[in-house]
Amino acid sequence: MPAIRLRLLPLAAALVLLGACASTGTGAGKVSPPVDALYGQLDQASKGYETALQQAREGDNQASQQTLTAALDQLKGAAAHCGNTPGCDPQRFFSVFDRLLRLKNGGFFADDDSAVPIERTAEGSAGGKTGAASLSEAQRSVTLLRGQQLSELIAMNGPVKAALEMWLTQWRPNLMEAYVNYQYMRYQMWPEYQKQDLPEAVLFGIMAKESGGKVHAVSRSGAAGPLQFMYATGMRFGLVNDDGFDLRYDPAAAARANAEYLDEQLKIFNNNLELTLAAYNGGEGRMRRMVGDNTAVSFYDPKIYSQLSPETRAYVPAVLAAAWLFLHPDSYNLRFPKLDVSPGNITLKRPASVSELTVCLGSAGGMSNGWFRILRNLNPRLDPQMAQPAGTRLEVPKMLEKVYAVRCTDGPWPILANDLHTAVLPTVASAPVMPATVVKTSAPAKPRSYTVRRGDTLTSIVNKLGCSDVEEVAKMNSLRHHNISIGQSLRVPACR
Template sequence: MSLFPRAVRCLLFAVVILGCSLASPAHAQSRRAQAAIEALNQRMVLAETRYREALVKIGNADPSGVDESNAALEDMEDVLVECGRIRGCGTGDLLASFKRLLKAQADAAAGIAEDDGDDTLVDEGASLPTGEVPQSATAASLLAAEDRRFLELVQMNPAVQAGIRRWLTDMRVSLITSHENYQYMQRMMSPAFKRRGLPEALLFGILAKESNGRVHSRSRAGAAGPLQFMPATGQRLGLGPDGRGFDTRYDPRASADAAAVYLGERYAELGNNIELWLAAYNGGEGRARRVHREFGGRSFWDPDVYNEFPPETRDYVPMVIAAAWLYLHPKEYGLSFPRVDARPAAIELQRPASIYELTICLGNGGTRDGYMRVLRNLNPQYEAESWIPAGTRLNATVRMASLYERWCTRGARAELARELVNSDPDTAIVRVGNVETVTLPDGRVVRQPDTPTAAASPAAVPAQPQTHRVARGDTLVAIAQRYQCDTKVLAAANGLRAPRYLVRQGQRLKLEGCR
C-alpha cells in the first residue's frame, strides 16, 4: 500500500484542525490542560519515531513496516483529534512533525538522505532530464507514486531510451492502439493497482508490451489474456476456467487483480528492484528469486545479473519501462494519445445478436476502427461469431448504447447486418445436373441441365445431417455458420475448448445446437 496518500490525508486533517482551534495565551490554560497538551506532544514524538523506524523496515523489504507505519499514522490522527478538544492546544508543532514525516517518507522512497536535494514529484508537464542519465528508481519510489506520476529518479538508461525510440517509430501504432484499448478498460483494471499503491503507468506498460490491449491475445507458449498469464501462474492467482467454458485470464478486471497481487509478491521477495519484478513477470519468479539471492540483491543492470536472463527478458524489461514513461510524458516526445469517449453504459439486446452483427450495425460512430475490439474487450466471455440471447446486458459505452438504439434494433442497417452475418459462402456455388444437348422445334441446338429428378426436388431434399467430417481448411466458426449452429453449443458437444476451438482434418463433429 502507498504510504504517501495516507500521510497527505493526515496533513489535510491537521490543517482543518488548525483552522478550527486557535491557540490561547499560555496563562489562560489550566494546569490540567497544560499537562494534557504536554502528553499529546510526547505521543506525537513517539509516533514520529515509530513512523521513521517503519520507513527503514519498508526500505529493507520488511513486510511489517507497512503495518507499523499505518499504526503510527493512526496514533497521530488520534493526537490531532484530542488536540482539537483541548482549549489552547495549538497545532503548529504537530504540523511541523507532519512536514518532517512527509519529507522523510519522500526521501526514503527516493533513496536519499534527509538533507539531500529536492524530493518533489515530477509533474506531467515537467521537462525531461538532460545530460547525465539519472539513477534507477526504487520500487518504494514507485509504490509511493500517485496515479500518473513517477518520481524524478526514474531509470532512463540507454536500454530504456532505445525502448522509447522503438515505441515512437515502428511500434508507434501499437502504442497508440494500446492506449485507446486501455481507455475503455481503465475503470476495470486500474483500481486493482491503485488499491495496492502500484503506479498505473506500470500497468499500462505491461499491457502495451504483452497484448496491445487485446484481451483475447494468446502466445505460442500458452500465455493468455491482456496481461498474458500462463495457466499455472494464473491458476495460483485465481485465474482459469470458470466452469462455464470461459477462461478468466481473458477478463481484464480479474487479470489486473492477479497482476497487482503478483507484483506485490515480488516486492516482498525482491525488495526495491522494480526491474527484477518485471524480469520475474516475463521469465518466471524462480529465476529472478535465484539471481536476487546469488548476487546479493544487485540491480538488474549489473552485468552479472543482466546476463543471467534470456534475451527476451532483457528486451522486455526496458520496453515496459519505456511504455510506462511515455504514458506519463507523451507531450515531451510529440506524442498525442487520442481521447476516446469511454463513459460506461450497458446495451440490453432486444433480439439475439452476435458481436459481428453489432459491429456492423453500430458503424464507426466517429471512431477510426469501429467498435468490434471494444465489444470484445468489455465482454470477453463471448466469441465474436456466437449468438447472444435477447435480454443479455453487454458492457459498452454511452455512445455505443445510443448507436445501438438507433441502428441495431430495427431498420435497413439492422437487417443488412443480420443478412451479412448469416451469409453462407457455400450457397454461392450453384450445383446443377449433367448438361445435355437439346434440339428445339425450330432447329436450334442448345445445351441445358438435365431435368431435375424427383429426388432432387425440394420436397425430397434430405434432412439436416447429424454429423460433419472436418475437411482441410475447416474451422469451427465456418462449420457453425454453414449449419447455422451456436458455436459454444457445438464446441461443448464435441469437447472443444475456448477460445481457439481447434479442429483437425478428418474429425467427425456432432452437429448439436444447429437449426
C-alpha cells in the same frame, strides 16, 4: 488500499532549496543571463507553491488550486525554453515539474493530503458513480511505487531510450491502439491495481507490451489474456476455469492477478521494479537464483543481464518506456486521444452477434477502426460470431447506448449486418489423397476423446495429455477462442 501520502512541507522545503540552488549556478561558474532568468522561475514557482499551501491552510481551496496551477503553467513554459537555451539543465525543471504535477493531482489540500481509495458498491460502482467517471485525476496521476518516485526508478539508460524510440516510431501504432483499448477497460482494471498500491503506468506498460490491450490474445507458448498469464501461474492467482470460461481473458480478473503477482515479487525483490518485471517475463524462480540475497543489484549488472534471455533483456526496458510515455506524453511530442470512456450497457432488442453490432454501429463517435475490439474486450465471454438472444445485456461505452437505439434496433443497418453475417459460403471438395509410397511399420494412432471436467482449460488439457498443442486441439474441434464447457467431448490426438 494503503493511502499514498504526499506530504507538503518536505516537498516545499525541497522546492525552495532547489530553486535557490538553481539561481546561484552549479558551482562551476556563473550561468548566462538567459539561463539565470529561466532558473529564476524555479524560485517563483516555489514561492507560488508556498502561497498555495498557505491558502489551503486558511481553507481557501479554490484560490489555492488556482495559484498552484499558475505555478505549474509557469514551469511548463520555462521548461519549453530550457531545451533551446545553451547551458540550461532541463533535469532541474523536470524534477520540480514532476513534484508539482504530483501535488497538483495527488491530493494537495490540507484536509486531503492523500489519494482517496475507491469504495466499490455491491454492483461494482464506485462512490455512486461508475467507471472512469468515479476515478479522480488524483488516482489517475499517482506515480509512486511503495514511496519511490517512478522518475527515480526508471533510469534513462541506453536500453530504455532505445525502447522509447521504438514506441515513438515502429511501435507507435501499437502504443496508440493499446492506449485506446486500455482506456475503455480502465474502470475494470485500474481499481485492482490500486488495491495493491501500484502505479497505473506500470499496468499500462505491461499490458502494452504483452497484448496491446487485446483481451483474447494468445501467445505461441500458451500465455493468454490482456496480461498474458501462463496457465500454471494464472491458476496460482485464481485465474481458473469458470463454467467453461478461462478467467485469464477477463480484464478485471487478470489485472487483479497481475497486481497480486507484482506485489508478491516486489516484496521478494525488495521493491526492485526492474527485477520484478524480469521475473514476470522470464520466471521468478530463475530470477531468484540469479539475484540471490543481493536484491539491490541492478538489472543491467553484467552478472544478471548477460544471463537473461534476449526477450527478457528487451522486455523490461520496453515496459518501463511505455509506462514513462503514459505519464509524460507531452515531453515526447506524443498526443494520446481524448476519449469518452464512460461505461454503459445495452439490452438487445433483437438477436445479434458482436460482429453484427459492429457493422450497424459503424464509426460512431469517430471510431474509424470500428467497435469490434472494444466490444470484444468488454464482453470477453461472448463468441463474437454467435448471435445472442434478445434480452441479452452487453457492456458498451455509454456513448453507444443512444447509437444502438437509433441504428441497431430497427431499420436497414441491422438487416444488412445480419445478411452479411449469415452469408453462405460455397463448399469446396477436398482433393483426393494419393496413397503414400513409404511403407509404414504400424497403423497410425486414431484420435481419442476427452471429456471436459470442472477446472479444465484447453491449455491444461494439452499439458495433461503431453502429446499435442493448443492450436491443434482447437482446430480439431472447431473451437472459437478456446472456449470449452464442462461435459464437452473433445477429439484429441493420440500419442504414438
